[in-house]
Amino acid sequence: MGVIFGGKSGEHEVSLMSARSVMRAIDKGKYEVVPIGITHEGRWLASGDPLKALTGGQTSMPQLLESGYTLDPVPSRSPERSEGAGEGADAPPGQAPPEHRELVPGAQATGIPEVDVVFPVLHGTYGEDGTVQGLLELADIPYVGAGVMASAVAMDKAVMKDVLRSHGLPVVDGMVVKRSTWETDPAAVRAQVAKTIDYPCFVKPANLGSSVGVSKAHSADEIDAAIDLAAQYDRKVLVEKCVAQAREIEVSVLGNDDPIASAAGEIIPSREFYDYAAKYLDNASELLIPAPLDAETAEQIRRLAIDAYLAFDCAGMARVDFLLSGLTGELFIGEVNTIPGFTAISMYPKLWEASGIPYPELIDRLIELALERHADKRRTRTTHPHDAERAE
Secondary structure, X not given: OEEEEEOOOOOHHHHHHHHHHHHHXXXXXXXXXXXXXXXXXXXXXXXXXXXXHHHOOOOOHHHHHHXXXXXXXXXXXXXXXXXXXXXXXXXXXXXXXXXXXXXXXOOOOOOOOOOOOEEEEOOOOOOOOOHHHHHHHHOOOOEOOOOHHHHHHHHOHHHHHHHHHHOOOOEOOEEEEEHHHHHHOHHHHHHHHHHHHOOOEEEEEOOOOOOOOOEEEOOHHHHHHXXXXXXXXXXXXXXEEOOOOEEEEEEEEEEOOOOEEOOOEEEEOOOOOOOHHHHHOOOOOEEEOOOOOOHHHHHHHHHHHHHHHHHOOOXXXXXXXXXXXXXXXXXXXXXXXOOOOOOOOOHHHHHHHHOOOOHHHHHHHHHHHHHHHHHHHOOOOOOOHHHHHHHO
């Protein structure tokens, strides 16, 4: 089984943590794990110890950041070996030591083990957005998680809202700002935000996760910095209304055509909202499983999670995030994450563990679902019946 991790996304570091957790938990007696790393520059490492190569031996988010990782949208690391490194020495994080084979476009690689199924533990762009899924489809390799269409739609928060609305599912109102529009006519954007969204509001990249590039603009004085930050990570920026006294509720979904939903969990962030630091750095946020909800609301949330999952034609897994207004009781779908976090503190595996499916069994089920979906897909005709007649 291949496990792909890293990648060119701003969520590269989160992916490394997720991959480490998956590879530790998987049943080694049942699966032979083939780790496949992708550097910040997009180079594929398929031999040696790719995880060590990408982390420099670091195991936690603070260590990764202290060892030289940054959240810059354009990493400055060079793909070449650092000058003066001794033969066989570990390369800095993000670089490949000499014993690692790099797979680059147009290169011919040999000696890479074949895999029966792939678990792409990639978060964000160039991994969770349908790009890697398309590559695996072309290679006819079964893989864990949603297909190309569901991955791409769920990744783009603006398109995601359109799809959910078309299915009658509740979403928070927002507006899309193109980076080019912001750069050429910021005054018009400011006026539109004030007119249609108002303050406070959330500003985020349309195509990213883990709260990278997300900020809260409390007033017009803060909107410029918020949009500037989000625009570093995507050409499309989403500005959303704030939900009054919002509670953050999450549900894990598992399955293909007949999915099931876990118990709901609630996040009590250590900061004003559940930003990147609250998720991965300060370890002070609280996870309440099950969420303190009345039975009717809990069931409604689980039902909506499955409805959203089916609306995108998801497969394998997804985590559906909700905002519940503590003031009005209104419920909104915030995001559908097709490759949710798999770190030791991530909600997706924790919610299933609380619902009776421990981590190793969860990985087993995901692999089985991947193989089941691939077998079903192979039943679909790809040629016209008259093609054979023409060939004769």
